[in-house]
Amino acid sequence: MACIVGSFAINNTVFDVGVMMGMGLVGWFMEENGFPVAPAILGIVLGDMVETNFVTTMIKAKGDLFAFFGRPIAAALGVVTILVWLSQVLLPLLRRYRKGLRFYPSKDREARF
Structure with missing residues (x-):
């Protein structure tokens, strides 16, 4: 219940609750089939930041x-x-x-x- 309240409280949209439930189902599916969940979470959380910094570095280094x-x-x-x-x-x-x-x-x- 706290996950639902927390995901709704960030932007006050039900869409965020749906995204949270969808990602929960993906995590459950991965866990049931023996896929490691931690690397997927790291990729989701850090992916945008890593991509932004990589593009900035490539611009500074001229590719x-x-x-x-x-x-x-x-x-x-x-x-x-x-x-x-x-x-x-x-x-x-x-x-x-x-x-x-x-x-x-x-x-x-x-x-x-």
């Missing part, structure tokens, strides 16, 4: 993406971030390769994953 890596600390953090992203993709593939598992299903319906 140069390497402006993010111009200083040594920023470059180190950027490299660490890229390595973490790559490790999330490459390490599971490497583990499967070491176990001798195929990366694609076989034609005889006995695909080993």
Whole structure:
């Protein structure tokens, strides 16, 4: 009940209550199907702010993406971030390769994953 009152109190519109209930259903669906809800909430809350600041930075840097890596600390953090992203993709593939598992299903319906 507090969620309904809070969502109505922000702009005094019933539309906001509907949006809150709709997002609640999306969150429930995600939770029931094993999707993590926290990253979705972070994306919804921080997405607009991150996009605005990214566009501002791109305007100041005249479209140069390497402006993010111009200083040594920023470059180190950027490299660490890229390595973490790559490790999330490459390490599971490497583990499967070491176990001798195929990366694609076989034609005889006995695909080993």
